Amino acid sequence: MKTAALAIAIVGACLAAGGGPARAAGLECPRLADLDTPAAPVEVERLRAKGILLEQPAELQAAAGFLREQGLSADDSINHLIAFYCPAVAAEASLSDEEKAARVREFAAQASRVVLAEGNVEDLVYQVPLDPNTAAAVSERARQAGITPEEWIARTVESALR
Structure with missing residues (x-):
């Protein structure tokens, strides 16, 4: 395939x-x-x-x-x-x-x-544009957490909604 x-x-x-x-x-x-x-x-x-x-x-x-x-x-x-x-x-x-x-x-x-x-x-x-500094910060925090930036964003949003 x-x-x-x-x-x-x-x-x-x-x-x-x-x-x-x-x-x-x-x-x-x-x-x-x-x-x-x-x-x-x-x-x-x-x-x-x-x-x-x-x-x-x-x-x-x-x-x-x-x-x-x-x-x-x-x-x-x-x-x-x-x-x-x-x-x-x-x-x-x-x-x-x-x-x-x-x-x-x-x-x-x-x-x-x-x-x-x-x-x-x-x-x-969702497609959400991020400025380069924010995107870099997201990538760094995701890397530190051992997950993808998308997973980090999803967890952060879910946490904020609780």
């Missing part, structure tokens, strides 16, 4: 030669034809939100839910979301190859969080 790590590695690869339909300006995107797709790939192709639209949290949540309804595993859902998103970023001429790869990596991380959070329907995922 192809994993999300495989798609992320493919996305990050910037190749100097060759080209294909999912490739632009050095960023190679996973192709839907290369991914594990359930018996009804036509249904998956009809995903409503594609490209940059998937950066919207509601659209990403809906797309992740749709892919799960089509029978895709969590890994395959993540890979498909990346394959639907990546070509739009690859086509942005104003971005360098490094910026494109970074943007797709950020999306892959967000897509992973959304898809994996669906395993527990009681969880909600």
